[in-house]
Amino acid sequence: MEVVHPAADRYLDKADKPDRLMSKEDFAHMFDLYHKRVYKYICYRIHHHYAAEDLCSQVFETVICKYDRYSPEKAAFEVWLFAIVRNVVTDYYRTQKKRALFSLDALRDLVMSKHSPEEQAIRDDNHRELFKALSKLREKERHLVAMKFGAGLKNAEIAELLGISESNAGVVLHRSLKKLQKTLEAGGVNYE
Numbered sequence: 001m002e003v004v005h006p007a008a009d010r011y012l013d014k015a016d017k018p019d020r021l022m023s024k025e026d027f028a029h030m031f032d033l034y035h036k037r038v039y040k041y042i043c044y045r046i047h048h049h050y051a052a053e054d055l056c057s058q059v060f061e062t063v064i065c066k067y068d069r070y071s072p073e074k075a076a077f078e079v080w081l082f083a084i085v086r087n088v089v090t091d092y093y094r095t096q097k098k099r100a101l102f103s104l105d106a107l108r109d110l111v112m113s114k115h116s117p118e119e120q121a122i123r124d125d126n127h128r129e130l131f132k133a134l135s136k137l138r139e140k141e142r143h144l145v146a147m148k149f150g151a152g153l154k155n156a157e158i159a160e161l162l163g164i165s166e167s168n169a170g171v172v173l174h175r176s177l178k179k180l181q182k183t184l185e186a187g188g189v190n191y192e
Contacts, residue, residue: 022067031060034078037151038085044150045089045142047131059088079161082151086143086161133183141176148173 022030038059042052062084070080134142140162147153147161159169 022064027060027064030063034081035060037153038081041082041085041146041151042089044146046092051092055088055092059085062088076157076160078153078157082147082153082157082161085151129184129187130180133180133187136183137176137179141172141179144169144173145176145180 035056039052039056042055042059043049046052046055059081063081066084070077074080075083134145137145143162144158147158148155153161155169155173156166158173159166162169164172
């Protein structure tokens with residue numbers, strides 16, 4: 001079952017246009033529909049605000065450049081888009097393997113925080129523990145969690161994107177969340 005936002009139909013069905021180029025209006029509409037979800041997914045995966053902005057721009061640049069290759073018969077637009085997003089994140093990790101990043105976001109948040117230093121320290125510890133627990137999941141499990149909670153995709157959309165059944169996506173997601181909870185509780189963090 002293809003899940004596509006109803007308003008997206010006007011730019012997704014371009015079979016009657018031989019050049020299949022996306023107009024400025026169509027791009028703006030598509031960007032409005034998907035930017036927030038793409039950005040959240042990327043942030044969820046890489047934990048770095050400024051790099052996520054750059055990668056998000058890269059995703060939409062790729063959409064423009066490769067739109068003529070999109071085929072509605074092969075996959076829903078959203079599935080095609082998130083395949084691009086996933087590839088951009090994968091490429092990012094490949095290039096970052098040899099580099100260590102210093103997060104200016106964390107420093108800025110620490111200096112400009114509206115929370116007390118104690119509250120900020122507790123929050124940072126909890127986030128650090130969550131990211132540490134996420135890193136203990138398998139790659140497929142991390143993708144599922146990021147797609148579900150970062151990009152806000154439904155299980156059916158995740159299943160189509162990964163080429164698995166919807167029930168399999170739900171089961172793997174459920175087990176992944178249980179693993180996360182167990183890891184966090186073992187570390188003394190209680191997320192409810």
